[in-house]
Structure formats: structure tokens, C-alpha cells
Amino acid sequence: MRQNALFQLGMDLGTPSTSRKEDIAFESPVSVDAQARDDHFVVRNGVRCAGAHLIIDLYDAERIDDLDHIEATLRRCVTAAGATLLHIHLHHFEPNGGVSGVAILAESHISIHSWPEASYAALDVFMCGKAEPDKCVPVLREAFCAKRVAVSELLRGQGA
């Protein structure tokens, strides 16, 4: 059984849904003193990074063609995470009723793209600073009555 199949079955063994990774060009990393730097990086789970990026898949989800519900849910996520909304934009596709929406935050962004015909929605929640992206997961699960929710966390900008 392929790893991807294992992941889909909820039996992920630590391998992500990543099918390809490349690292183009490379120069020696510069040693930095994270404590001494005056920047906006955070330490999450002991790792210094630019922010946590959650990749969230909702399967067997409902109301993912409802533009107003999606916007309200994104706004609830922003509040739940303690983030600050700067801009929000949603687009409704025809004829399938899918929605693409992005909330730009002071802490980065939340995006959603939905495929109602497959009862599937792909989201990502990227937050830096003191915001708590994990708080969005139960909001999304409840709002869209998703029977399965898969979450992967990427700690972006490690070593930058």
C-alpha cells in the first residue's frame, strides 16, 4: 500500500502527502543567535520559525458552497485564533458552487478552496506571532460538519 493510501486511511506513519521535495541551490547557512535578533520570528514547540502553517483537509464536508457561511466561519477562525483580520475576499464559482476565499491577517493568512461535488475543502492556516492557529481546527470541523479532518503542521522558515 502506498504511503498516500495510508495517509488517506488515517494510518499515516509520519510520511506526509508530500510527493516531491526539492531544494534548489544552496549556500552555507549562517549561524544566528535567535535570542539576539530583533525580528518577528517565534519559537513553537522549541523550534525557532517564522510561523506555523497548518494544512487542513476537510472530507465529507457540508455547506462548503455557502459563501456567507464560509465568510462567517473564516471570521470566527480569526477570532478564535486571536488574530487580526486585515482583508477578506471570497469568490463563488459556477456551476459547481465551489468557493475560493482568503483572509489576510496581520499574522499571515487563512485560505479555503472547496469542491462541493466531492464534499471536500482544502484550507491552510498560516500564523506567526502569538496567534494560535490550532484554535481554528475545531471551528472548521464544526462549521462544515466534516466527517474527517486531516491536519499537517509545517513550521515555516526554520533556519532563516
Added chain:
Amino acid sequence: MRQNALFQLGMDLGTPSTSRKEDIAFESPVSVDAQARDDHFVVRNGVRCAGAHLIIDLYDAERIDDLDHIEATLRRCVTAAGATLLHIHLHHFEPNGGVSGVAILAESHISIHSWPEASYAALDVFMCGKAEPDKCVPVLREAFCAKRVAVSELLRGQGA
């Protein structure tokens, strides 16, 4: 050496920068005939999915505090990928000069968040349909003179 350290050194062994993955609740997957379904899913590298989501990290990058340059670059990416721009919004942060920007596409989105003080920018390029997200990578590398570019590909919505 931790896997994360290996990844940062460009010696990734197949493990991503993902530090956590959870799969909340689960019901038996329903067998579907990908060919028979009238939806907008695509087959990429033999895998049926909603779209390809590239996670792109630019290290030792330049001009990532230049709002106009970033907008022009995102627009070049859209063209290079053969995608359709629906909406674009960028925000300039003070005092560090960082930029958050998102281009919403008919095919999903491109986002960028930059930390000029760390010469680092986090992007993601999510595209479904016939668009070619890989075409954005050389555009970004050149535009921001990034000395290192790390790319991971997630095939979203497998099994949906």
C-alpha cells in the same frame, strides 16, 4: 542531527518540515470512479487530486520589502503558470517592511509573507485545473535573487 536540521541543510531525506500530523475522526472511504465523476479534480503524476500545493521557502532573498516588485512578481507568476487572476491584495507592515500578499486565482491562490530582517519569504502556490504551479518557481527565484529555494509539493484532496 534532527530531520528538520537536515532539511534546512538541503539534505532532506524524504521527511518534510512537517512536525505534526493528525487525522481527526474517520469514516470508511467511499470507492469512486475518478473517470466517471463530473468534477474539477485533476490527475497529477498519476494521482487524482484537487490540485498541487507548492510550499516554497526563499532564503537569503532580496527585494522582499518592495510592495510593487512583489505585486509585479505575483502577476508574472500567474502568467507563467497559465492561471487566471481574480483578485490581488498586498499589505505592507511597519516598521520591519514585511509584506503579506495573496493572489486569488480561478485555480486557487498564491500567497507570500516576507520577513526582510531575516531575508526570508514564505510562499505557497496552490493550483488546480490545467495551470502549472511549477512554472512559478524560477520566476520567484529570479525576482527575489534567492540564494536558496526550498519547494515541497502537496497533492491536496487525494481520496476525496
